[in-house]
Amino acid sequence: MAGEPELRAGEGGEWVLYLQQSLNHHYRQQVTTESGEFDAALAGVVRHFQAQLGLPETGDVDTATWEALTGTRYRWPDEPVATTEVTAGGTVVRLALTLTGEVGAGGVDALADLTVDLADDPPALACTGATFIPGFPEAVADGVEYTGTCALPGAADATGYVLAITGRPDAWSSAGTVALPATTGLVEVT
Incomplete structure (x- = not known):
């Protein structure tokens, strides 16, 4: 996808739900609850994902994190x-x-x-x-x-x-x- 917004803990909505679904799909198992709420547990999963790919481990989802999660073809x-x-x-x-x-x-x-x-x-x-x-x-x-x-x-x-x-x-x-x-x-x- 293109134009994904930056996300951080405390936010919610469809983009957060899409993030949760994308992470579960990436790991091929449920690593986060698909609630649409960006809580501390989701931030931890994002940090783990970022660490695996050598990205800054902020827990926030920026352009680089979205690209790594959704852009590899x-x-x-x-x-x-x-x-x-x-x-x-x-x-x-x-x-x-x-x-x-x-x-x-x-x-x-x-x-x-x-x-x-x-x-x-x-x-x-x-x-x-x-x-x-x-x-x-x-x-x-x-x-x-x-x-x-x-x-x-x-x-x-x-x-x-x-x-x-x-x-x-x-x-x-x-x-x-x-x-x-x-x-x-x-x-x-x-």
């Missing part, structure tokens, strides 16, 4: 973020998922519990809190690539994906649903 790498191999019908089937677009700091865990159901046509991708919308398949040298879009936790709206499947298509359906573990991390946008 990452992009998906230029290689598959998840890969796996399964044996289906006596054939090794290799799956590779490549994503495009940017995500916030919360996107680090966006690919939790990622699976692909090869019995569906097109193969159905799923992961916790995400929606995958398949596109059209394209034949490649030794398999098929499915291109689509997805909405992932912490991701920008325009996230695209390519699921490349290598192996005989007639063997895929016998593999059913398989886990597709994430193998590559995010790259910070500078």
